[in-house]
Amino acid sequence: MKTSNQLVDEAKSKIKEISIQDLKSKASNPHIILIDIREPDEYQSGYIEHAVNMPRGVLEMRIHQHPSVLQHCDTLVALEALSQHEIYLICRSGGRSALAALSLQNMGFPHVFSIEGGMQAWQDANFPIVQ
Numbered sequence: 594m595k596t597s598n599q600l601v602d603e604a605k606s607k608i609k610e611i612s613i614q615d616l617k618s619k620a621s622n623p624h625i626i627l628i629d630i631r632e633p634d635e636y637q638s639g640y641i642e643h644a645v646n647m648p649r650g651v652l653e654m655r656i657h658q659h660p661s662v663l664q665h666c667d668t669l670v671a672l673e674a675l676s677q678h679e680i681y682l683i684c685r686s687g688g689r690s691a692l693a694a695l696s697l698q699n700m701g702f703p704h705v706f707s708i709e710g711g712m713q714a715w716q717d718a719n720f721p722i723v724q
Contacts, residue, residue, distance in 0.1 A: 601688040608694040610709040616641075616681060617720055626661055627681045628652070630693050631712070635685060639722040641715065649689045653696055676702050683708040683715070 595603075619625055620641055629636050629644040636646040647655055657671040661678070665671035680702060682690040690707040697705045708715075716722065 597688070601691050604691040604695040605707070608691055608698060608705065608707055610687070610691070610707045611681070612709050613714045613718055613720065616683075616708050616715075619681070624661070625681065626659065626675070626678050627683065628656075628659070629712075630682055630684050630689055635712075639712070639716070639724045641683065641712075642721065642723050644683065649684065649693055652693050653700060656697065656700075672700075676704075679704040679706065681706050681708060684711045686713050687711040 616627075620627065620643065623643055625643055627641060627644045628647050629640050630647060630649040630652055632648050633646060636644075640646070645660060647659070656675065657665075657668045659671075659675055662671040662674045665674055680697065682693050682697075682705065684690040684693070687707060687710050690711060694705045694707040710717075712722075
């Protein structure tokens with residue numbers, strides 16, 4: 594039996610994390626693939642510009658619907674196109690995004706990053722959010 598913290602720690606040992614400072618340097622790019630995996634009510638309370646809300650519970654089922662690959666009608670073609678990009682995942686504190694990053698890696702996405710500290714760290718640093 595494992596606790597949720599143990600599960601998150603195990604995921605973090607298998608994925609790549611980046612700091613909020615590293616994300617901030619990339620976040621101004623409108624072509625960034627930044628997915629906010631929090632629930633819709635959490636997202637609406639404040640999010641990073643250009644972030645697309647795709648809750649953790651549906652991420653694997655809807656990742657092929659990301660706006661950057663909507664021009665592809667075929668799911669596998671959309672997934673392949675998306676896999677060519679770096680994908681950044683953010684949640685409230687970094688736990689859910691670590692689990693989600695591991696899941697996307699297991700789907701075959703090679704360039705997935707979890708944001709260390711999540712939106713809490715972003716807001717604690719007084720970085721800009723959209724409300």
